Amino acid sequence: MRQFELPVGISYNLLPIHGLYPSPVPTFSWKRKRHQWYSILQSVILMAACLFDAPVNARTRQEILKGLLNNGSHNLYYDHSIPPDFDADVPTNISVQIYVLSFDSVTEATMEFSVSIFLRQYWIDPRLQWSDPQVKDKLEVDPKMMNQVWVPDLFFINEREAVTHEVTVANKLLHISQNGTILYSMRISMTLSCDMFLDRYPHDEQVCSLSLGSYSFSKDNVVFNWVKDPVIMRPDMTLPRFKVHFQKVKECDFFFTKNSSAILGDYSCIQADFHLRREFGYYIAQVYVPSVLIVMLSWVSFWIDIEATPARVSLGLLTVLTLTTQSTGEKAALPRVSYIKAIDVWMSTCMFFVFAALLEFAYVNVKNRVEKRRRESCHHCTPTRAHEGSRTSPLEKEVKVPEAIVRNSVLARDPDNVQRARNTDKISRIAFPAAFAIFNLVYWIYYR
Numbered sequence: 001m002r003q004f005e006l007p008v009g010i011s012y013n014l015l016p017i018h019g020l021y022p023s024p025v026p027t028f029s030w031k032r033k034r035h036q037w038y039s040i041l042q043s044v045i046l047m048a049a050c051l052f053d054a055p056v057n058a059r060t061r062q063e064i065l066k067g068l069l070n071n072g073s074h075n076l077y078y079d080h081s082i083p084p085d086f087d088a089d090v091p092t093n094i095s096v097q098i099y100v101l102s103f104d105s106v107t108e109a110t111m112e113f114s115v116s117i118f119l120r121q122y123w124i125d126p127r128l129q130w131s132d133p134q135v136k137d138k139l140e141v142d143p144k145m146m147n148q149v150w151v152p153d154l155f156f157i158n159e160r161e162a163v164t165h166e167v168t169v170a171n172k173l174l175h176i177s178q179n180g181t182i183l184y185s186m187r188i189s190m191t192l193s194c195d196m197f198l199d200r201y202p203h204d205e206q207v208c209s210l211s212l213g214s215y216s217f218s219k220d221n222v223v224f225n226w227v228k229d230p231v232i233m234r235p236d237m238t239l240p241r242f243k244v245h246f247q248k249v250k251e252c253d254f255f256f257t258k259n260s261s262a263i264l265g266d267y268s269c270i271q272a273d274f275h276l277r278r279e280f281g282y283y284i285a286q287v288y289v290p291s292v293l294i295v296m297l298s299w300v301s302f303w304i305d306i307e308a309t310p311a312r313v314s315l316g317l318l319t320v321l322t323l324t325t326q327s328t329g330e331k332a333a334l335p336r337v338s339y340i341k342a343i344d345v346w347m348s349t350c351m352f353f354v355f356a357a358l359l360e361f362a363y364v365n366v367k368n369r370v371e372k373r374r375r376e377s378c379h380h381c382t383p384t385r386a387h388e389g390s391r392t393s394p395l396e397k398e399v400k401v402p403e404a405i406v407r408n409s410v411l412a413r414d415p416d417n418v419q420r421a422r423n424t425d426k427i428s429r430i431a432f433p434a435a436f437a438i439f440n441l442v443y444w445i446y447y448r
Helices: 032-051 061-071 143-148 281-303 309-331 342-379 386-391 394-398 403-411 418-448
Strands: 004-005 010-014 092-107 112-124 139-141 152-158 159-164 172-176 181-193 205-214 222-234 241-250 269-278
Touching: 032 386, 061 139, 061 143, 092 172, 092 205, 092 241, 092 269, 139 143, 143 172, 152 159, 222 241, 222 309, 281 309, 281 342, 309 342, 342 418, 403 418
Parallel strands: 092 222
Antiparallel strands: 004 010, 092 112, 112 181, 139 172, 152 205, 159 181, 172 181, 205 269, 241 269
16 A cells, blocks of 8 residues: 655555555545545556656654654564564574774773774664665764664673763764665773783783673673674774784683583674884883893903902992882882782892892902911011020020911912912903803793
8 A cells, every 4th residue: 555645735645456556545535526636646656756756755864764663664663672683583693893992901900901993783673674766875963862773782891991982972873774774883992901911021912802792681682793894903003012913813711610600691792903022122221231231230340359359349239229220110000910920030130140249349348358368468477586684595586487488388378369369250251241142042942
C-alpha cells in the first residue's frame, strides 16, 4: 500500500490491483456531488506523478532520523538498550579500528604507557535501515542525540586512567548508512599498564598491548573483531626515548570460571601489540660516558706521588661519591625489581673499579708509612751504650759497632717497602685500564 499526500493536505491510500494504480479510495466519503469532479482531477494528477516517477512524500534528514530513533524501520521497534540481534539469538559482530594519534609517555617505574587514539567501531543494526530517494548519503547524528542509539559496551582491560575529550564539544562521531551500518568513533586519551621485563635495561625492547573487550555481554550477544587495517599509526610519530611500531593483533582470553569469579561466561576480547625499541643515544650521553670518565679520573691517583696523601684521598673520595650519586639518580626512575638489570651490572662494576683505586692507595700509603717509621727508628739508634756512663762494662767499651752496619742490618730484615709501593702504582697504571677494557668488551658483546 502506497501513501500519497495531495496539495490540499488530504491523504489517500492506493491499493494495487492487477499491478496498476487505480483511482484513490478516499479516507472519507464526499457528501456533496459537486466535489466528485474535484476528486477525479486529483486522481489524474496522482497517476501522472507515478507515471513520470516524480518524487512524492519526500522527507528531510531530520524526519528520517527522528523516525528511526523513535519508531525503528521495517516494523521493527527500536530500543537503544537492547543489542541489534538480541531477539535473533545471534551475536552482533563489532568491527574495531584504532588510529593512534600519539604515544605520550612510557614510564618504567610504574610500568605504564600513555596513548591518544581514535577508536572506531562498525556494526549493522537492522532496526536502523532506511531509504529515501532524496537522501543518498549517510545520516550524521549529533553528539547530543547519540545516547538514543545503542552502542557496544566496549572497555579497555588494561586501562588505568582514561578520558574522552569534550573541547569544545564531545569528540564523538556517529553515522548511520542506509543498510543499517553504523560508524561510531570517539577520541580517547588513556594510560594503560604494560608488563615490562627490564633485565636488559637500557638495551631492552618492550611489547606493550592494548586489550579491549565487552564488559557485560558475553560472546552469545557481542563479538569483537578487527577490520582489515586494524591499527593505523600517525605518520612521523616519535617518542623521546623509544621507537614505536605496530606489531600484530590477536584474540585474547577473557574467560571467567567457577574458580575465578562468580561471573561465568566467555567474553569477547581482542588485543593490539606495539613494539617499543629503546633509543640508546640518551643513555650514552647521560650514563655511560660520564661513568667512564669518572672511572678514568680515579686512575689519575696512580701518577700522583705517594707522599701527596691529601691529594690522593680527595681524588678517591670524590670519584666514589660522584659515581654513587649518578647510580642513585639513574635507579630512581626504575622499579624495584628482584632481578639484576644491565644498568646494575655497569654501575656496580664502575663502582668496584673506583673503590679498588681508593683501596690501592690505602695499601701503598701503609707500605710507605711503615718504611718511613723504620728509617726514622734506625736514624735514632746508637751502636754503643756509652751514654749510660758508669754502667757500661769494660768489655762493652772495648767493642764498638759502626752505626751504618746497625742501620743496614735493620733494613735488611724486610724488602724495601717504598719500592714495593711504587711498583704497585706502576702495575696499577696498566692493570686497571686493561681490566676495565676487558669488562667493556664482554659487556657490550653480551648486551648489544
